Amino acid sequence: MQRILGRGRYRWAFAVVMLMTAGGCTSVKMTGTARTGTEQLLLTGTWDDALGRVDFRPMADKRVFVDSQFLSQVVDKDYVVSSIYRAMGEQGVLMETNKDKAQIILEPMFGAYGTDMRDAQVGLPSMALSPSLLTGAALAGTSSGNSMNVSQTNREDAVVKAILYAYDGKSGRLVWESGWLLNAQGVRDHFFMGAGPYRMSSRGEVERYPDEAQNQTRRHFFGRMFSPLKQGSGNASR
Numbered sequence: 001m002q003r004i005l006g007r008g009r010y011r012w013a014f015a016v017v018m019l020m021t022a023g024g025c026t027s028v029k030m031t032g033t034a035r036t037g038t039e040q041l042l043l044t045g046t047w048d049d050a051l052g053r054v055d056f057r058p059m060a061d062k063r064v065f066v067d068s069q070f071l072s073q074v075v076d077k078d079y080v081v082s083s084i085y086r087a088m089g090e091q092g093v094l095m096e097t098n099k100d101k102a103q104i105i106l107e108p109m110f111g112a113y114g115t116d117m118r119d120a121q122v123g124l125p126s127m128a129l130s131p132s133l134l135t136g137a138a139l140a141g142t143s144s145g146n147s148m149n150v151s152q153t154n155r156e157d158a159v160v161k162a163i164l165y166a167y168d169g170k171s172g173r174l175v176w177e178s179g180w181l182l183n184a185q186g187v188r189d190h191f192f193m194g195a196g197p198y199r200m201s202s203r204g205e206v207e208r209y210p211d212e213a214q215n216q217t218r219r220h221f222f223g224r225m226f227s228p229l230k231q232g233s234g235n236a237s238r
Helices: 002-022 037-051 077-090 204-208 211-237
Strands: 063-066 104-124 127-130 138-141 148-168 174-177 181-192 195-201
Touching (some): 037 077, 037 148, 037 181, 037 204, 077 104, 181 204, 195 204
Parallel strands (some): 063 104
Antiparallel strands (some): 104 148, 127 138, 148 181, 181 195
């Protein structure tokens, strides 16, 4: 009787597998944003580091408006303006969003705000069998086909060059300037025999991403997988 039941289970499982495979293949298309998360973290972090060196205290207790009219070429324009307001507020400057009511007008000017990318690969040329020898086959390099990629390094550098200056809202006289702010940060992703990336970066948040995102996903997945077991053991103990 047990053998008959066992065979019935195997047949049922086989039927389920066949039904699943007969349904055809399904592919899921995943899209990405126009700018990678790494690029955004790297650029905004480079700017944050430069802005953190600015002393806004000479304008403390003054109502200051940040004029963003010259930031049209800065891709993170809104972030830059908001971060300036926050940095000023932390140092006692009064934030004013109406230019006509401001005592001081601050203008950010950027000479550079962007990234550079460089890739390097180390590999072996593609190999083919040479049929010219009757007694055996010899390996020969060929220019056709794909080479074997042994090691690959992707580098991305971010650079920011900016100056902040402020003038009196009524007289137009220059009252303050930050001096030139120059900062550069980078990230390096290394792949070896297809494994990786092994990431290094001068920015801590860039180095932790995307591993941290994948770790969170794994914790969530295994948490859901084993939660019924935990609930079952809890009920059993009761």
